[in-house]
Amino acid sequence: MKETDISRVLRARLKTLTPAYPILYENKDKPEAMMRPYLVTDVIRVSRRNPGVKGGASGVIARGFFQVTVITDLDQFDTLALTVSGSIALHFPKALRMTDAAGTVAIIDEPNILKGIRDGSDWRTDVQIDYETS
């Protein structure tokens, strides 16, 4: 499975989150008009390996994690940040398999919701979702 397909599948799944929030993708600058709460995505590629003897593209197993950062207002209770990050985690449960013509992306563990941090003008809560392709 190509890396571009992995990103597409993960983003497509995030887009189906309800309620929906604005999404800022990798390498995109935040538009002035984008209001909090919004989500920032990052697909971190950890490894690509092929355990098969023959090799070949179909045997490649790519592993990594999908980081979705929930951006909320400063100086507020973290209820909204935890609600949104919790709904993202529920939207990517362990063993979820997302299959399309390019292959399958499987969620290999329950997503981690990291501690929220104050950074600049935002309160940032990261959700890290480990995946593997097959």
Next chain:
Amino acid sequence: MAGKTFTAQLADFEKLTTQNLKYVAVEAIQDVVSAAQTAQRGITLGATSFVEGKIPEGKTKNLKNSLTSNGTEGETSYTVALGAYDIGDTLTFAWTAPYALRMELGFTGEDSKGRTYNQAGRHFVGANARKFPEFVAARAKEVSK
């Protein structure tokens, strides 16, 4: 082991296994931390691109030097901590620079001085920590007979 009693042979084997376990643990942990400490040129030195899994290094190397291993700070402090490691011990590694977490996870938006950032995370810890099972497998092969 020839000429030893069966009990003595078992004792040797147990010792060897413990040594091997320790070797695999120490080397695999070191693989993670040394991979995290592998530097890439930082933006302050003119870098226009980056890779995930390597620590950005500026003029001062503050981030890399902020690694604190079991309470001792230093770029290579992990080697000392691992030298004293034994199976069952707990090791802590922390990058204590004030901006370490935002370099790891990324940061966007405006800071207190009005500067706007759209900076992706370098994930020099998270990406390498997730390779731990692969490092263990590789080191275990070294001691498999």
